[in-house]
Structures are given as C-alpha cells and as structure tokens.
Amino acid sequence: MRHIAIVGSGPAGYYTAEAAQKAFGEDVRIDILDRLPTPFGLIRFGVAPDHQSIKKVARRYEKVALSDNVRFVGHVTVGEDIAISELMELYDAVVLATGAPHDRTLDLPGSDLAGVYGSASFVGWYNGHPDFADIDPPLDGRDVVVIGNGNVALDVARILSKTTQEFAGSDIARHALDALETAATRTITILGRRGPHQIAMTPKELGELGELENAAPSVDPSDLPPEAQDEGLEPGQRKSVALLRDFAACADGAGKGKTIMFDFFASPVELLGEERVEGVRVERTELDGEHRPRGTGETYDLPAQLVVTCIGYRSPRIEGVPYDEGAGRFANEDGRILPGLYCVGWARRGPTGTIGTNRPDGYELVDRIAQDIGAGAGKAGRAGLDALLEERGVEIVTFADWQKIDEAEMARAMKGAPREKFVRVEDMIAAHRGE
Structure with a gap:
C-alpha cells in the first residue's frame, strides 16, 4: 500500500x-x-x-x-x-x-501607504477569504489605479465597475457588495509597462469590459501599433488587441458613470501621499529591440485614493x-x-x-x-x-464536514446567489457541528 x-x-x-x-x-x-x-x-x-x-x-x-x-x-x-x-x-x-x-511586493517608495493593496488581499476581500475579510479597502475616492496587464487586473477593474444588479448570480462576499454599492469610484486606470501587443489578457475577460452597464473602457489610439503588425500575433492575442482597437474607436465614457482607462507604456516609479496614498508617479516607457520596457525620463502623476497591484504571486x-x-x-x-x-x-x-x-x-x-x-x-x-x-x-x-458547511452557505445565500460564504473559520467550524 x-x-x-x-x-x-x-x-x-x-x-x-x-x-x-x-x-x-x-x-x-x-x-x-x-x-x-x-x-x-x-x-x-x-x-x-x-x-x-x-x-x-x-x-x-x-x-x-x-x-x-x-x-x-x-x-x-x-x-x-x-x-x-x-x-x-x-x-x-x-x-x-x-x-x-502571496503577493509579489511592489518595491517602490510609498508602497507601504494606507490604501495600497496587493491583488491577493483585494481579491481575497471580495471573495470572502478569512485572511482578508476585514481589510476594508477605502472606496471613498474617485480614482483607482490598478498596476498590471493580466487577467487579474481585469478582474479587479471589472469588480470595481459593476453595478449591484450585475452581481446577481455571483457569490461575491456580502461585505464587499455593500461597500461597492456606495463606492465613489469614477475612474479606474490600468497601468502597463509595455504595450497592447504584450498584454497577458485573454479575449473573454477583456471583452467583458465592453458589456458593463455603467462603465466604459477607454484606450488612447496613439498607444496602438499599426494594425498590420497584429498579423504576427497568436490568434488569442490578436483577438485581445482587436478588442482594444474597438475600445479606442468608441467615444470616451459613452455617457456612462465610470471609465476604465488603459494606460500603456507606463511604469509606476513612486506612490504619492503622506499617510494614505493620493497618487501614482508614472514614467513613460518605450520598448527596446527585444520588447523590454525602458524608461524615457518623462514622468506624470495620476490621482489615486486606492491602488491595487496585480504584479504576480x-x-x-x-x-x-x-x-x-x-x-x-x-x-x-x-x-x-x-x-x-x-x-x-x-x-x-x-x-x-x-x-x-x-x-x-x-x-x-x-x-x-x-x-x-x-x-x-x-x-x-x-x-x-x-x-x-x-x-x-x-x-x-473532513469532506463530509465541508458538505455541511456548503449546505449552510447555500441556505444563507442572497436571492439568486449560489451561496453566502462564511468568512470566519470559527463560523465554518460551527456550521459543520450544526451549532
């Protein structure tokens, strides 16, 4: 055996x-x-x-x-x-x-300011992970910066942009849903050090941004390479870039309450603020012959009252x-x-x-x-x-114990939701004991 x-x-x-x-x-x-x-x-x-x-x-x-x-x-x-x-x-x-x-750390000045979160903690917060249920990210500001050009960055931007009605059928944690319902967020900027051809975003996740009820994606047309260069991309990547071109062709905001800005060729160099983050200093980049980003020396500041880093684990x-x-x-x-x-x-x-x-x-x-x-x-x-x-x-x-927890979560779900997760270990233990 x-x-x-x-x-x-x-x-x-x-x-x-x-x-x-x-x-x-x-x-x-x-x-x-x-x-x-x-x-x-x-x-x-x-x-x-x-x-x-x-x-x-x-x-x-x-x-x-x-x-x-x-x-x-x-x-x-x-x-x-x-x-x-x-x-x-x-x-x-x-x-x-x-x-x-665990999040890879953002080793920049100001990364320890209040209002700066790694994606593991922020995603854990809205997903009801016991380690992160109490982080209470500040959503009282108009401007959010999301650092990263992968699907996790898209997830964070999408969750911050959805209306309460759009979460129907989801298992978002109730504390997160309540906080998002009253959030003041108006602009979400997704920062990427490289360009549209180097994103790690899949077409399905990217396409979802174009279907939001009260938020519109925005891409600066000048960030896009000549369309003929798309032919050298893998099929999935080509579809993603085509979506970015569609976003660039749409009118800014399209009359919606929130905007998701894609800021390419942009590398954060410092997080600004005294005790709480107030902005991000960004250096404009360009790609070398091997498509690696390098700084140009040109910098600008973006307002941000919340920063979420999606830079790896x-x-x-x-x-x-x-x-x-x-x-x-x-x-x-x-x-x-x-x-x-x-x-x-x-x-x-x-x-x-x-x-x-x-x-x-x-x-x-x-x-x-x-x-x-x-x-x-x-x-x-x-x-x-x-x-x-x-x-x-x-x-x-045991798994039989988990099934009792599972049943209890489904029983306490909001109307239309698959479950309402317990976010504390002691509550999970109590549920399987039948307490």
Whole structure:
C-alpha cells in the first residue's frame, strides 16, 4: 500500500490525487491537507465571483474527494500543527500543492501607504477569504489605479465597475457588495509597462469590459501599433488587441458613470501621499529591440485614493523546504524537492498557466512518484497522521464536514446567489457541528 499526502486542496492538489488514483488504483491512500476548513483553494477564493461557470470545475474535484481512498483533511496547518519532516516520516510521498497565494511586493517608495493593496488581499476581500475579510479597502475616492496587464487586473477593474444588479448570480462576499454599492469610484486606470501587443489578457475577460452597464473602457489610439503588425500575433492575442482597437474607436465614457482607462507604456516609479496614498508617479516607457520596457525620463502623476497591484504571486515558505527566492516557489527539479518531497502546480513552476494546466502537471508528477516509491515502504500514513493530530488536539474537518458547511452557505445565500460564504473559520467550524 502506498501513502501519499498532498498539501493544498486547490486544482493542482485534486488533479494530482486524481492522477494517483488512476496510476495506483486501490493500492493507494491519499490525504489532502488544507489549513482552511474549505476545499478547492483558487476556485473558491481566486476565481472572480461573477465567473460561476469556471467554478463548476469543482464538481470534478468533488468526485475525487468522495472516493474511498481519498480524504480531505481540513483545518490543519502544515508547519504549525504538523511539520513537513513528520509528514515525510508518515507518507511515502508528500506533495506540496500550496499554489502561490502571496503577493509579489511592489518595491517602490510609498508602497507601504494606507490604501495600497496587493491583488491577493483585494481579491481575497471580495471573495470572502478569512485572511482578508476585514481589510476594508477605502472606496471613498474617485480614482483607482490598478498596476498590471493580466487577467487579474481585469478582474479587479471589472469588480470595481459593476453595478449591484450585475452581481446577481455571483457569490461575491456580502461585505464587499455593500461597500461597492456606495463606492465613489469614477475612474479606474490600468497601468502597463509595455504595450497592447504584450498584454497577458485573454479575449473573454477583456471583452467583458465592453458589456458593463455603467462603465466604459477607454484606450488612447496613439498607444496602438499599426494594425498590420497584429498579423504576427497568436490568434488569442490578436483577438485581445482587436478588442482594444474597438475600445479606442468608441467615444470616451459613452455617457456612462465610470471609465476604465488603459494606460500603456507606463511604469509606476513612486506612490504619492503622506499617510494614505493620493497618487501614482508614472514614467513613460518605450520598448527596446527585444520588447523590454525602458524608461524615457518623462514622468506624470495620476490621482489615486486606492491602488491595487496585480504584479504576480509567490508560494508561501514552509520551514524545512528549500525555496527559490528569485522565482518565488519551492526549489525543485521537475517537481522533486527532496527524496519523498515533491511540488506541483504553481508551487512547482510559479504562477503561470490556467486552471487546466495543472492537470497534465499532476499526471506528470505522479509518474515520477511511481518511479520513486514503487510499492510503498509500509509507512503509517493516515493512521499515523490521525494519531498525531489527536494527540495535539487538532480538530480536523473532513469532506463530509465541508458538505455541511456548503449546505449552510447555500441556505444563507442572497436571492439568486449560489451561496453566502462564511468568512470566519470559527463560523465554518460551527456550521459543520450544526451549532
């Protein structure tokens, strides 16, 4: 019998469990650990609340979770409740599928001012993540600057721009919906150091900005390269740039209350303000021969009472696990960290790819694990983990417990919404206990 522990219950974790089931059949026991009482990680807390179709992939993970040889072990913090070294003694393979939930820092003067947030915390706030439910971002100003040119920047801009009615059917946290309803936001500027041809924005997410009830996207036509140059782009990128051209051709604002400005060739160099952010100093850039941005020396200031940085993510450190500081992920070679210790998904390769990219990654890693552990070494596995956690007074949350939390969230949902999330761990525990 083989015993595998997977740390992290997001897409990478469940795809790896699925791959292990298919590779080993009944001769494997898999425990999926998570520090929160709720599974599905990025699906629950990272995917935008108005993208419910994407969240349906959790049904696939639920099928894996309900298998006899897979168990969800929630409310257990690896590195605190149990050490990595202890897991490695109990299991034939330990797989880190923790994702990359921490923001890359914006190392600029003024980045520590009030009103400056990384996208992990801001997205976590409107998605009801317990770590960020109380950050209370200031929405009393007219001007917001979003730094970054990827889909997360689009998510942030879209959520800030929607009317209350447009959130119908979403699972946005109620505290966020209430705050957004009275927000004074009028202009959202999306800053990108490079140009339209270098954006990491997909056509679906970009196109949604053109369908907002009370907000209109705006692009300066002078930022767009000659249209003939679009032919050299990949098909998806070409569609995205075509949308930017459409935005540039529309009248500014189109009579709507909010404007989403795309400011290309613009690199933030300083955040302005005394105690709270009041603006962003921006340097105009140009691209060198390899399409890398370089400053021109020309600067200008943008007003901003809220700044959200969408510049990338890092995996969390775990004591005893080698870490690649430059890449912001665990140090590994093809998913192997140490004998018996592995990583998968963003924890392995950094925050790149889509949710679906994690599936082949998980299957590839399980092939390596199969080579390394053979038939297993007769370790204690699940029984050993349970004994250790019980001795330490750690109350685990199983998938059956999660289903009770799930039912309670659906029961308390606003009309038309799929659920109203609990945003405090103690409330989740109370729900599964029936309190």
